[in-house]
Amino acid sequence: MCEIVEIYFLPKFVLNPFIFMKLLNANQIKSADKFTLEEQKISSLQLMERAAETAVEYLISKIRNTQKFCIFCGKGNNGGDGFAIARLLYQKSYDVEVFTDLSNINFSDEAKTNFQKVKSISGIDLNDFSEVENMRFKANSIILDCIFGIGLNRKIEGKIERLIQVLNTINLKKISIDIPSGLLSDGFTPNDFTVLKADETLSFQFWKKAFFYPETGRFCGKIQILNIGISENFIASSESTEYIIDEHLIKNIYQPREDFVNKGTFGKTVMIAGSYGKIGAAVLATKAALKSGSGLTFCAAPKCGYNVLQNSAPEAMFIESGENFIEFLDLPEDGVLGIGPGLGTEADTEKVVLNLIKNQKMPMVIDADALNILSKNKDFLKYIPTNSIITPHPKEFERLFGASKNAFERTELAKRKAKELNIFIVLKGHHTQIISPEKEVFYNITGNSGMAKGGSGDALTGIITSFLSQNYSPKNAAIFGVWLHGKAGDFAAEKYSKESILPSDLIENIAEVFKDLQP
Ligand SMILES: NC(=O)C1=CN([C@@H]2O[C@H](COP(=O)(O)OP(=O)(O)OC[C@H]3O[C@@H](n4cnc5c(N)ncnc54)[C@H](O)[C@@H]3O)[C@@H](O)[C@H]2O)[C@@H](O)CC1
Numbered sequence: 158m159c160e161i162v163e164i165y166f167l168p169k170f171v172l173n174p175f176i177f178m179k180l181l182n183a184n185q186i187k188s189a190d191k192f193t194l195e196e197q198k199i200s201s202l203q204l205m206e207r208a209a210e211t212a213v214e215y216l217i218s219k220i221r222n223t224q225k226f227c228i229f230c231g232k233g234n235n236g237g238d239g240f241a242i243a244r245l246l247y248q249k250s251y252d253v254e255v256f257t258d259l260s261n262i263n264f265s266d267e268a269k270t271n272f273q274k275v276k277s278i279s280g281i282d283l284n285d286f287s288e289v290e291n292m293r294f295k296a297n298s299i300i301l302d303c304i305f306g307i308g309l310n311r312k313i314e315g316k317i318e319r320l321i322q323v324l325n326t327i328n329l330k331k332i333s334i335d336i337p338s339g340l341l342s343d344g345f346t347p348n349d350f351t352v353l354k355a356d357e358t359l360s361f362q363f364w365k366k367a368f369f370y371p372e373t374g375r376f377c378g379k380i381q382i383l384n385i386g387i388s389e390n391f392i393a394s395s396e397s398t399e400y401i402i403d404e405h406l407i408k409n410i411y412q413p414r415e416d417f418v419n420k421g422t423f424g425k426t427v428m429i430a431g432s433y434g435k436i437g438a439a440v441l442a443t444k445a446a447l448k449s450g451s452g453l454t455f456c457a458a459p460k461c462g463y464n465v466l467q468n469s470a471p472e473a474m475f476i477e478s479g480e481n482f483i484e485f486l487d488l489p490e491d492g493v494l495g496i497g498p499g500l501g502t503e504a505d506t507e508k509v510v511l512n513l514i515k516n517q518k519m520p521m522v523i524d525a526d527a528l529n530i531l532s533k534n535k536d537f538l539k540y541i542p543t544n545s546i547i548t549p550h551p552k553e554f555e556r557l558f559g560a561s562k563n564a565f566e567r568t569e570l571a572k573r574k575a576k577e578l579n580i581f582i583v584l585k586g587h588h589t590q591i592i593s594p595e596k597e598v599f600y601n602i603t604g605n606s607g608m609a610k611g612g613s614g615d616a617l618t619g620i621i622t623s624f625l626s627q628n629y630s631p632k633n634a635a636i637f638g639v640w641l642h643g644k645a646g647d648f649a650a651e652k653y654s655k656e657s658i659l660p661s662d663l664i665e666n667i668a669e670v671f672k673d674l675q676p
């Protein structure tokens with residue numbers, strides 16, 4: 158599973174922030190390469206050299222205690238990158254060993270040129286792939302996977318499949334160039350494909366769709382995007398409905414607090430949450446709403462939660478809504494509603510939730526048990542107010558809309574449902590997706606596996622509701638909320654470790670994210 162993701166810029170190639178976040182498919186990426194060659198009047202060999210230089214610069218800057226690189230090169234341009242990287246590392250005095258299919262030399266033009274250059278360097282050992290079986294690799298060697306890139310169009314078989322199976326058993330750090338070999342870049346990779354399992358993937362310029370989905374992302378390890386100066390004009394004019402949420406996009410969404418304001422300027426957030434034994438969910442959602450800037454914050458919860466809520470979130474106002482679970486609601490006017498965390502599914506609560514959803518006009522945030530209630534009453538889905546945000550995890554999504562064969566199909570189903578119901582769907586996961594009624598997909602790249610703990614989702618509901626009440630559009634509230642939630646989780650994990658962070662630590666660290674965002 159990919160963990161912490163970073164974007165590495167060579168200072169000479171800093172992209173226009175509004176362009177960088179598009180997700181392009183392999184064909185578009187190839188066209189982008191071609192366009193760049195014409196626009197910048199460079200040859201494809203020069204672009205490959207630039208890509209290789211960027212990869213080598215990154216490797217040298219980040220990798221410690223490694224003297225030896227074992228570089229596996231295929232016949233296409235991914236292999237060409239590998240040969241060029243081998244030469245450049247050798248020139249920097251690293252010990253380099255290159256493996257390729259010497260029995261079948263039908264390289265692409267660029268790969269062939271770079272292969273010849275490697276061949277002419279006597280200090281670089283050149284081996285056939287088959288020799289890997291008898292190799293004794295030095296400890297601390299690094300394996301670079303340049304076997305296949307985004308040109309892969311079928312299952313790897315025969316000798317190269319065997320090679321990848323062997324490499325997967327070798328206990329050395331493996332870094333894939335552009336994409337792990339064997340992985341299809343734009344969709345689901347069938348289970349019978351053999352794929353190299355990388356610890357890290359250095360990918361040129363573009364995120365690949367495969368990085369974001371659990372079935373394929375698990376092969377990529379830590380992902381590093383290397384900017385190699387592909388044409389901004391091409392990227393700007395490319396059609397895509399899929400985007401990556403990066404800091405540039407967030408800085409564009411974030412509205413710093415102005416001076417001449419009062420609590421009324423920042424909305425009225427109402428969390429409807431909690432039941433006996435699950436008051437913690439109400440506390441987490443309410444605190445997260447407070448910490449993300451809500452002007453006035455209310456929590457409608459059963460009476461059994463009164464003491465704990467008033468003690469743990471004294472800034473919030475309590476709205477008694479039942480004894481041990483929510484039985485009725487008497488909400489303030491103009492409140493922006495977030496409903497679901499820890500509600501339970503008692504018959505009375507069910508009635509209240511369905512009635513509220515049916516009569517509510519303003520966009521609201523719907524999570525957890527409110528979604529479970531909706532999945533038992535699917536005819537109420539059509540009443541969800543237009544532009545509302547629902548935040549299901551995969552199981553909740555399945556209960557609402559049925560099973561999908563894989564996560565890629567789940568996203569397609571979510572797009573159809575978001576359009577049909579005219580709502581935003583926040584599909585939670587390692588890379589949470591925000592899906593708009595226009596069928597756009599925004600992929601989140603903050604967050605970490607330390608957040609896979611009960612209560613993290615409650616915090617997210619509080620954050621998104623708070624942003625919605627502060628006048629962010631539903632789309633921006635969802636994008637900003639998901640990003641900030643993950644980023645706060647990253648700050649918390651850095652301080653306390655992934656194992657030990659709690660959703661409350663995440664909430665505490667929302668402050669760090671806002672500090673970082675200040676212009
Ligand atoms: N994106 C960019 O900006 C750049 C990309 N470059 C590199 O170019 C790569 C793409 O190069 P290619 O299009 O040559 O693609 P590959 O290097 O992935 O190789 C594709 C070749 O392998 C064949 N092939 C596909 N699947 C196969 C299978 N299962 N078994 C056997 N043969 C198979 C194809 O028919 C084609 O001949 C990228 O991944 C990247 O590494 C860089 O060189 C330069 C810049």
Ligand SMILES: Nc1ncnc2c1ncn2[C@@H]1O[C@H](COP(=O)(O)OP(=O)(O)O)[C@@H](O)[C@H]1O
Pocket residue numbers: 525549550585586587588589603604605606607608609610611612613614615616617642
């Ligand atoms: N492995 C992970 N990497 C990143 N984020 C994660 C991971 N696992 C869970 N999260 C995030 O934590 C939250 C969990 O939400 P949810 O499953 O609803 O939890 P709960 O309802 O128990 O609070 C989601 O925002 C999700 O994206």
Ligand SMILES: [K+]
Pocket residue numbers: 235302303304305306333334335336337338
């Ligand atoms: K590769």
